[in-house]
Amino acid sequence: xxxxxxxxxxxxxxxxxxxxxxxxxxxxxxxxxxxxxxxxxxxxxxxxxxxxxxxxxxxxxxxxxxxxxxxxxxxxxxxxxxxxxxxxxxxxxxxxxxxxxxxxxxxxxxxxxxxxxxxxxxxxxxxxxxxxxxxxxxxxxxxxxxxxxxxxxxxxxxxxxxxxxxxxxxxxxxxxxxxxxxxxxxxxxxxxxxxxxxxxxxxxxxxxxxxxxxxxxxxxxxxxxxxxxxxxxxxxxxxxxxxxxxxxxxxxxxxxxxxxxxxxxxxxxxxxxxxxxxxxxxxxxxxxxxxxxxxxxxxxxxxxxxxxxxxxxxxxxxxxxxxxxxxxxxxxxxxxxxxxxxxxxxxxxxxxxxxxxxxxxxxxxxxxxxxxxxxxxxxxxxxxxxxxxxxxxxxxxxxxxxxxxxxxxxxxxxxxxxxxxxxxxxxxxxxxxxxxxxxxxxxxxxxxxxxxxxxxxxxxxxxxxxxxxxxxxxx
Amino acid sequence: xxxxxxxxxxxxxxxxxxxxxxxxxxxxxxxxxxxxxxxxxxxxxxxxxxxxxxxxxxxxxxxxxxxxxxxxxxxxxxxxxxxxxxxxxxxxxxxxxxxxxxxxxxxxxxxxxxxxxxxxxxxxxxxxxxxxxxxxxxxxxxxxxxxxxxxxxxxxxxxxxxxxxxxxxxxxxxxxxxxxxxxxxxxxxxxxxxxxxxxxxxxxxxxxxxxxxxxxxxxxxxxxxxxxxxxxxxxxxxxxxxxxxxxxxxxxxxxxxxxxxxxxxxxxxxxxxxxxxxxxxxxxxxxxxxxxxxxxxxxxxxxxxxxxxxxxxxxxxxxxxxxxxxxxxxxxxxxxxxxxxxxxxxxxxxxxx
Numbered sequence: 001x002x003x004x005x006x007x008x009x010x011x012x013x014x015x016x017x018x019x020x021x022x023x024x025x026x027x028x029x030x031x032x033x034x035x036x037x038x039x040x041x042x043x044x045x046x047x048x049x050x051x052x053x054x055x056x057x058x059x060x061x062x063x064x065x066x067x068x069x070x071x072x073x074x075x076x077x078x079x080x081x082x083x084x085x086x087x088x089x090x091x092x093x094x095x096x097x098x099x100x101x102x103x104x105x106x107x108x109x110x111x112x113x114x115x116x117x118x119x120x121x122x123x124x125x126x127x128x129x130x131x132x133x134x135x136x137x138x139x140x141x142x143x144x145x146x147x148x149x150x151x152x153x154x155x156x157x158x159x160x161x162x163x164x165x166x167x168x169x170x171x172x173x174x175x176x177x178x179x180x181x182x183x184x185x186x187x188x189x190x191x192x193x194x195x196x197x198x199x200x201x202x203x204x205x206x207x208x209x210x211x212x213x214x215x216x217x218x219x220x221x222x223x224x225x226x227x228x229x230x231x232x233x234x235x236x237x238x239x240x241x242x243x244x245x246x247x248x249x250x251x252x253x254x255x256x257x258x259x260x261x262x263x264x265x266x267x268x269x270x271x272x273x274x275x276x277x278x279x280x281x282x283x284x285x286x287x288x289x290x291x292x293x294x295x296x297x298x299x300x301x302x303x304x305x306x307x308x309x310x311x312x313x314x315x316x317x318x319x320x321x322x323x324x325x326x327x328x329x330x331x332x333x334x335x336x337x338x339x340x341x342x343x344x345x346x347x348x349x350x351x352x353x354x355x356x357x358x359x360x361x362x363x364x365x366x367x368x369x370x371x372x373x374x375x376x377x378x379x380x381x382x383x384x385x386x387x388x389x390x391x392x393x394x395x396x397x398x399x400x401x402x403x404x405x406x407x408x409x410x411x412x413x414x415x416x417x418x419x420x421x422x423x424x425x426x427x428x429x430x431x432x433x434x435x436x437x438x439x440x441x442x443x444x445x446x447x448x449x450x451x452x453x454x455x456x457x458x459x460x461x462x463x464x465x466x467x468x469x470x471x472x473x474x475x
Numbered sequence: 476x477x478x479x480x481x482x483x484x485x486x487x488x489x490x491x492x493x494x495x496x497x498x499x500x501x502x503x504x505x506x507x508x509x510x511x512x513x514x515x516x517x518x519x520x521x522x523x524x525x526x527x528x529x530x531x532x533x534x535x536x537x538x539x540x541x542x543x544x545x546x547x548x549x550x551x552x553x554x555x556x557x558x559x560x561x562x563x564x565x566x567x568x569x570x571x572x573x574x575x576x577x578x579x580x581x582x583x584x585x586x587x588x589x590x591x592x593x594x595x596x597x598x599x600x601x602x603x604x605x606x607x608x609x610x611x612x613x614x615x616x617x618x619x620x621x622x623x624x625x626x627x628x629x630x631x632x633x634x635x636x637x638x639x640x641x642x643x644x645x646x647x648x649x650x651x652x653x654x655x656x657x658x659x660x661x662x663x664x665x666x667x668x669x670x671x672x673x674x675x676x677x678x679x680x681x682x683x684x685x686x687x688x689x690x691x692x693x694x695x696x697x698x699x700x701x702x703x704x705x706x707x708x709x710x711x712x713x714x715x716x717x718x719x720x721x722x723x724x725x726x727x728x729x730x731x732x733x734x735x736x737x738x739x740x741x742x743x744x745x746x747x748x749x750x751x752x753x754x755x756x757x758x759x760x761x762x763x764x765x766x767x768x769x770x771x772x773x774x775x776x777x778x779x780x781x782x783x784x785x786x787x788x789x790x791x792x793x794x795x796x797x798x799x800x801x802x803x804x805x806x807x808x809x810x811x812x813x814x815x816x817x818x819x820x821x822x823x824x825x826x827x828x
Contacts, residue, residue: 004636006630006639006653007637009640009654010640010641013642014643238644397646398645400644401622401644403521403523404525404566407648411646412595415596415598426595431595434561435562435566437555438524438562438566442535442559444524
């Protein structure tokens with residue numbers, strides 16, 4: 001066997017699902033689930049456990065059903081979805097089969113693909129940016145990969161792991177053919193004969209839907225000498241980071257690579273690789289069909305937490321939190337205490353920010369980001385310190401352990417917030433800011449670089465909570 | 476010969492062979508950039524982040540241990556870099572429970588002293604499970620480990636064995652012998668390479684002989700290993716008060732072994748001081764006992780004996796068995812002696828078996 005014992009040990013211990021029996025019960029204890037009673041649910045399950053391990057875990061990707069419980073790979077009580085029609089993705093109407101998809105106008109772009117220059121031009125004109133969280137302009141990314149020498153690979157990032165983000169799951173469960181068409185367009189563009197969809201292990205429903213759709217594409221002869229394969233993750237948030245994902249695909253611990261070089265140059269197996277998020281690819285058929293200029297500039301917003309109708313809704317890029325909550329998600333169930341605009345690492349904002357457009361530009365003024373567009377609504381009854389503590393604990397638990405600022409910085413910030421809840425100051429405000437600066441600037445990947453956002457937001461918007469730490473640093 | 480490129484280091488013009496690691500290029504220009512996870516025997520890792528420097532055009536600082544010099548690069552080590560170094564050192568200290576196991580050198584505490592860095596607190600989950608290993612040569616103190624991963628990478632990249640693993644993720648992560656077995660039950664050959672790259676002394680020699688001296692006071696004498704013909708260069712570390720060897724080390728720039736040693740070279744030095752060790756020639760006389768004598772006399776006794784056997788029984792009655800400790804040149808001389816002086820083809824080396 002071409003694998004060493006040490007590699008097995010390192011890999012098995014890295015991925016949470018490789019260590020537990022397949023029928024284990026997992027309860028998400030991430031912030032959204034926590035504020036909706038996950039710890040009580042976990043305690044009840046543990047009390048009634050009959051020889052099966054019952055584990056509290058980080059985000060299971062079904063935040064609209066919070067608090068989430070999975071028995072094996074089955075979500076209880078069942079996977080349901082709330083969405084809207086939308087002008088780009090049309091999620092409201094699910095495609096049962098490839099024929100359904102084609103009847104709605106699907107495959108037309110794939111069958112009559114414009115030349116490469118035209119594709120790049122349309123992507124640039126659409127202003128489409130990566131919807132996984134980093135927001136890199138898609139047209140530029142495609143152009144960069146096309147410049148590199150063949151052979152090239154295409155990878156679809158379906159390792160949606162950012163707490164509060166469920167949009168890619170909706171796409172894959174409701175319109176798998178649409179994402180696959182987007183992926184095949186990318187493969188044609190990159191002249192790649194091999195493509196992969198890296199899917200998080202928790203998405204059993206999406207996996208079945210994708211596999212069925214892939215079989216249909218294959219039977220219809222649409223793969224045409226190409227392969228598009230599912231690669232299933234094993235429970236590690238960090239594997240959503242593109243270079244960690246590549247490491248994971250190559251069979252190692254999901255520890256991010258140093259960048260540069262970027263995957264467009266040095267990716268899967270060291271070859272130029274085009275990596276796109278599920279939702280990003282799903283928008284591409286519409287952009288190429290209708291033209292980049294006329295594409296409505298929308299994205300999917302996951303709205304979860306203390307709202308009446310948690311779900312995933314297509315809305316303009318400049319939608320406000322209040323619009324999402326009231327016009328899409330049925331309104332808040334309680335007085336709102338805080339919102340997280342775009343996933344755990346995007347920041348934490350006070351009710352005063354409910355009416356700002358959720359664009360990158362406007363959020364920058366609040367020192368926050370739109371990230372993966374996972375709007376989480378927390379009630380005033382859920383303390384900001386607890387939200388912050390759960391968030392930092394999440395980052396600490398999910399740190400791959402490669403770099404110091406992420407590995408220890410997140411644990412330090414978690415410790416700081418936990419102790420603050422007891423009125424104790426374990427470090428000064430100045431020291432805390434130095435730690436956050438080092439995390440943001442010197443961490444290898446987005447996990448450590450993004451983790452300071454919620455802390456810094458809380459410093460700014462809830463200064464009273466941090467009074468025990470003393471005066472902020474003068475900058 | 477690689478082409479030279481020009482770059483700017485802290486405002487001054489500098490030059491380096493194209494592709495040289497920034498950490499080395501800076502050192503040649505007198506700018507010392509501290510590293511903890513870097514080791515010249517290993518591929519760049521960029522994990523500890525202690526060596527980050529500002530590079531114009533890069534949105535964030537880059538690790539000097541993994542960044543190669545390019546033409547026109549503008550590098551700065553004096554803007555926000557010193558504060559990052561100090562903060563990263565504080566972070567490492569916040570889980571560094573045992574900073575001085577056995578008085579061994581510790582690059583982290585040295586750096587902390589130099590930068591005047593202290594941990595603001597000890598992390599509540601800093602304590603790691605203790606580790607005991609039944610082998611007699613190497614020990615491990617998990618609470619001194621800073622997860623720089625040098626040891627694990629050494630086993631993977633240099634030894635290509637599987638003796639150590641970086642286990643888990645999150646606060647529970649740690650480095651352990653694979654599957655937490657004794658090193659004796661892994662692929663480990665006890666070469667001690669992992670402990671030679673450890674920056675904090677977390678993996679260490681269980682000294683065969685005690686010394687009262689802190690490790691940094693030992694006196695090093697460079698020599699060639701006597702165990703085989705490879706000719707590994709090593710340093711005998713001598714306790715100056717007792718004048719006895721207590722440890723063997725080697726440096727990455729030493730020829731033939733590049734700082735690597737085997738279990739014999741690193742650990743089997745206690746024969747040097749052994750009371751049974753022969754330190755002068757002995758010849759067995761008529762009385763059947765061994766008697767000290769001069770080299771000249773001893774060689775003559777051997778030559779006389781061989782000549783006598785050759786005269787009585789012919790040259791093919793004599794065979795030569797060469798020691799595995801001999802160099803190639805010495806082996807050549809032995810077969811020359813056997814073939815031309817004695818006239819036999821019966822020559823063997825125990826290295827051949």
